[in-house]
Amino acid sequence: MSFSFVREQMVEPAPAPVNTAGPIAWARRNLFATPSDSLLTILAIVLLVWAIPPIYGFVMPNFLGGDAVPPGGTVEQCRVETAGACWAYISARMTFFIYGFYPAEEYWRPNLVFALGTLLIIPLAIPRVPFKRTNAILFFVVYPVVCFYLLNGGVLGMPSVPTEQWGGLLVTLIISLVGIICSIPIGILLALGRQSKLPIIKTLCIMFIELWRAVPLITVLFMASVMLPLFMPQGTTVDKLLRALVGVTLFSSAYLAEVVRGGLQALPRGQYEAASSLGLSYWKSMWFIILPQALKHVIPGIVNSFIALFKDTSLVSIVGIFDLLNTVQAASSDIDWSSPTQAITGYLFAGMVFWVFCFAMSRYSIWMERRLDTGHKG
Amino acid sequence: MAVQDNIAGPPRTAFYNDPVIRGIIYQLVVAGLVIAFLTWIILNTAQNLAAQNKSTGFGFLFETSGFGISFTLIPFDRSSYYWQAFVVGLLNTLLVAVIGIIFATMLGFVLGVARLSSNWLIARCATVYVEVIRNIPLLLQLFFWYFAVLKAMPAVRESFELPLSIFVNQRGIIVPRPLPDFEIFWVAVTAVLALVAAIAMVVWATRVRTKTGHYPAVVSRASRIAGLIVTFGVGYLAISLLGTVVPALSLGPVFPLIGALVLAGISLSPYGRYGRVFIGFAIGWAVANFLLGGMFAGLGEGIIVLGAALVALGIAWTMLSADRRSAATEGKLPLALPVLIVIALPALVYWVTGASLAFEIPVLERFNFAGGLQLVPEMVALVLGLTIYTAAFIAENVRSGIQAVSKGQTEAASSLGLREGDRLRLVVVPQAMRVIIPPLTSQYLNLTKNSSLGAAIGYPELVNVFMGTTLNQTGKAIEVIAITMLVYLTLSLTTSAFMNWYNARVALVER
Numbered sequence: 069m070s071f072s073f074v075r076e077q078m079v080e081p082a083p084a085p086v087n088t089a090g091p092i093a094w095a096r097r098n099l100f101a102t103p104s105d106s107l108l109t110i111l112a113i114v115l116l117v118w119a120i121p122p123i124y125g126f127v128m129p130n131f132l133g134g135d136a137v138p139p140g141g142t143v144e145q146c147r148v149e150t151a152g153a154c155w156a157y158i159s160a161r162m163t164f165f166i167y168g169f170y171p172a173e174e175y176w177r178p179n180l181v182f183a184l185g186t187l188l189i190i191p192l193a194i195p196r197v198p199f200k201r202t203n204a205i206l207f208f209v210v211y212p213v214v215c216f217y218l219l220n221g222g223v224l225g226m227p228s229v230p231t232e233q234w235g236g237l238l239v240t241l242i243i244s245l246v247g248i249i250c251s252i253p254i255g256i257l258l259a260l261g262r263q264s265k266l267p268i269i270k271t272l273c274i275m276f277i278e279l280w281r282a283v284p285l286i287t288v289l290f291m292a293s294v295m296l297p298l299f300m301p302q303g304t305t306v307d308k309l310l311r312a313l314v315g316v317t318l319f320s321s322a323y324l325a326e327v328v329r330g331g332l333q334a335l336p337r338g339q340y341e342a343a344s345s346l347g348l349s350y351w352k353s354m355w356f357i358i359l360p361q362a363l364k365h366v367i368p369g370i371v372n373s374f375i376a377l378f379k380d381t382s383l384v385s386i387v388g389i390f391d392l393l394n395t396v397q398a399a400s401s402d403i404d405w406s407s408p409t410q411a412i413t414g415y416l417f418a419g420m421v422f423w424v425f426c427f428a429m430s431r432y433s434i435w436m437e438r439r440l441d442t443g444h445k446g
Numbered sequence: 447m448a449v450q451d452n453i454a455g456p457p458r459t460a461f462y463n464d465p466v467i468r469g470i471i472y473q474l475v476v477a478g479l480v481i482a483f484l485t486w487i488i489l490n491t492a493q494n495l496a497a498q499n500k501s502t503g504f505g506f507l508f509e510t511s512g513f514g515i516s517f518t519l520i521p522f523d524r525s526s527y528y529w530q531a532f533v534v535g536l537l538n539t540l541l542v543a544v545i546g547i548i549f550a551t552m553l554g555f556v557l558g559v560a561r562l563s564s565n566w567l568i569a570r571c572a573t574v575y576v577e578v579i580r581n582i583p584l585l586l587q588l589f590f591w592y593f594a595v596l597k598a599m600p601a602v603r604e605s606f607e608l609p610l611s612i613f614v615n616q617r618g619i620i621v622p623r624p625l626p627d628f629e630i631f632w633v634a635v636t637a638v639l640a641l642v643a644a645i646a647m648v649v650w651a652t653r654v655r656t657k658t659g660h661y662p663a664v665v666s667r668a669s670r671i672a673g674l675i676v677t678f679g680v681g682y683l684a685i686s687l688l689g690t691v692v693p694a695l696s697l698g699p700v701f702p703l704i705g706a707l708v709l710a711g712i713s714l715s716p717y718g719r720y721g722r723v724f725i726g727f728a729i730g731w732a733v734a735n736f737l738l739g740g741m742f743a744g745l746g747e748g749i750i751v752l753g754a755a756l757v758a759l760g761i762a763w764t765m766l767s768a769d770r771r772s773a774a775t776e777g778k779l780p781l782a783l784p785v786l787i788v789i790a791l792p793a794l795v796y797w798v799t800g801a802s803l804a805f806e807i808p809v810l811e812r813f814n815f816a817g818g819l820q821l822v823p824e825m826v827a828l829v830l831g832l833t834i835y836t837a838a839f840i841a842e843n844v845r846s847g848i849q850a851v852s853k854g855q856t857e858a859a860s861s862l863g864l865r866e867g868d869r870l871r872l873v874v875v876p877q878a879m880r881v882i883i884p885p886l887t888s889q890y891l892n893l894t895k896n897s898s899l900g901a902a903i904g905y906p907e908l909v910n911v912f913m914g915t916t917l918n919q920t921g922k923a924i925e926v927i928a929i930t931m932l933v934y935l936t937l938s939l940t941t942s943a944f945m946n947w948y949n950a951r952v953a954l955v956e957r
Contacts, residue, residue: 101564101565103767107757111757112568265469299487301490386585423582
């Protein structure tokens with residue numbers, strides 16, 4: 069008896085599977101999976117073959133097969149027609165890029181500032197290290213004051229160095245650090261105000277936040293540098309760096325307020341209600357219950373806005389402050405080192421410095437985000 | 447268990463402990479402080495202004511400016527008023543913003559999709575781009591493009607010459623200037639109408655098909671004829687281009703004509719796709735040959751022709767396999783008919799009205815180019831910088847938007863029997879767009895705000911013309927800064943109004 073639905077012949081043997089391990093299988097899967105994939109791979113390879121060798125040759129010194137002049141070279145080597153990047157120029161002007169016009173015999177002061185900052189920020193950034201509260205107070209409150217007196221001088225027999233002489237990477241770091249340190253408390257207050265039930269306070273906070281978020285930083289800096297002297301009582305002079313700091317702080321506090329608001333809104337209502345049911349006052353419930361949780365959640369957001377602020381500090385060069393970018397820009401017209409690749413080398417150097425800082429911070433923020441993502445979101 | 451019953455009365459608290467009254471007191475205190483602070487500022491400002499003998503008011507807007515602007519969209523000279531300078535700056539800002547937004551959107555979407563590509567190399571390249579560009583300040587990038595790239599271009603006499611009479615030198619990019627006559631206006635009108643008509647036709651045909659299962663008979667018949675014509679045209683182009691790669695094939699105008707006729711004939715036969723593949727191969731070969739020749743000028747011609755042939759083979763293979771995969775299902779409405787409508791109608795009007803679109807070709811004279819349209823390097827650098835920088839951010843928005851659509855949606859679409867393209871078009875992209883558009887609008891706003899950095903490289907946009915030159919000349923700091931900030935505030939509030947409206951419209955209706 070035969071059923072029509074039962075096969076009578078064996079199924080054709082399937083071809084042996086292609087190997088699924090090893091580099092060839094990997095390439096087949098990831099580079100040549102389909103014809104269009106292969107086409108894209110070929111095009112990308114063509115593009116890379118076209119673009120990478122000239123860039124490599126430009127950036128790398130000759131002992132690595134490139135045309136660049138390594139640190140220690142002379143300006144004549146840089147002026148050769150075929151020369152690549154002039155790293156000799158960067159190393160020769162390095163102190164200018166780091167300290168600006170800071171007097172050379174006082175370099176130990178900025179160096180001490182850098183060292184102290186590194187010592188304080190590393191344990192702060194590693195979650196496992198204890199004494200977070202002391203550490204945070206030291207970094208956010210004590211450190212800026214110490215830095216100011218250390219850099220400005222005039223006390224303990226240190227000669228005074230006016231802010232006009234500060235410059236380079238030092239100023240870039242100062243502006244971004246002061247900007248973020250001052251704007252965290254202001255931002256928290258603004259965020260709380262925006263969440264408040266009191267209409268006047270809420271309106272004022274919203275107006276403040278939206279105004280600064282709506283305008284470009286460059287207009288804020290212009291405003292700070294032109295209008296701040298007008299706002300002060302007659303006779304007061306406002307330091308140029310201070311004006312920029314005020315502008316940057318106003319600007320970044322508005323952005324930070326929105327970041328903190330995100331954290332406040334992410335907390336479940338139960339936390340607010342629990343705090344009230346314990347009979348805590350508004351400020352106590354904020355300080356002990358709400359903010360510790362909300363701020364922990366927004367650490368990645370704060371780091372991200374710090375990255376944005378760090379990049380934005382380059383704008384202060386437009387109002388005439390010698391930050392890293394402005395020192396590079398100013399040095400590019402240095403006749404002693406004039407060569408065809410002088411400007412481009414300077415920009416490459418500044419770009420690398422900014423990139424290293426920002427990329428490291430963004431990796432840290434991503435890492436923190438993963439760590440904090442404990443899976444039970446509001 | 448006695449229940450205390452003496453708690454019914456109102457709690458007796460001091461009036462300053464009543465939360466409502468407390469709230470009012472707090473607010474009054476804050477409002478009073480703010481008002482006091484503002485009054486203090488205003489009084490100080492008035493004193494300072496009086497001490498500097500400065501007046502306030504917006505009368506300066508109607509005074510003669512006395513300066514020139516290097517790049518204007520509307521007529522402007524030294525005798526123009528300050529408000530005209532304001533308009534010039536605003537228009538320049540908007541011009542750069544619009545161009546930047548268009549390019550950044552295209553580049554950003556390509557990069558965002560590329561980051562998610564299953565092709566390892568493509569995904570890696572896109573990641574490197576995004577990570578490098580996002581972490582370098584925009585101002586530095588602008589300086590790089592302006593001072594290190596565009597200003598380092600050769601002098602006028604040694605300009606780079608690109609195809610189509612485009613010249614690149616220190617003074618920017620010089621392109622042919624179109625000289626339209628009056629009849630071109632009608633051609634343009636026809637082009638717009640043809641585009642509308644083509645879209646309407648496609649929409650109508652699709653609707654009929656959704657209802658009845660078939661395209662309307664008129665459309666199918668017209669499509670077939672249009673397909674024939676387009677195949678003939680493209681085939682002619684392909685064979686002519688082939689002549690540029692293989693000189694032996696350029697046998698005068700007759701050969702491409704015959705070849706195109708043959709290709710059109712093939713397209714009617716069951717072997718139509720081989721004709722299409724051949725056309726793809728020919729055009730791909732010619733284009734790749736041209737591009738590779740430009741990129742690797744050092745290599746021998748034979749190697750380049752060979753490499754280009756390899757690329758073209760890749761294209762042909764891709765087309766062949768794509769064709770094979772979609773052969774089993776009923777085709778979509780062929781693109782030929784709408785394409786023909788959009789191209790042929792304006793061409794017909796162009797021919798009938800005798801319109802002529804001449805181009806003024808830039809010619810190198812003793813010191814500079816005569817004729818042509820000069821794109822100033824400031825603008826080129828600003829557009830380039832804004833596009834490249836913003837595209838990296840848009841790419842991230844696009845990537846996260848696509849990733850936000852859960853895998854279940856794709857699987858559900860597959861289980862309904864939708865093919866890859868339809869899955870993306872009908873299921874994934876509409877849902878991803880809901881996530882992408884809000885951050886995208888804020889990227890557009892960021893780009894517009896960032897265009898103010900043009901001031902640093904001398905592009906005459908709003909901040910440069912108004913907050914820079916006008917402020918310096920008139921000294922009206924408060925008025926000028928207020929107006930400028932108001933412009934950006936308006937742009938920003940308009941954008942966020944749009945965003946709120948869009949969010950409300952597309953928000954998921956939850957139970």
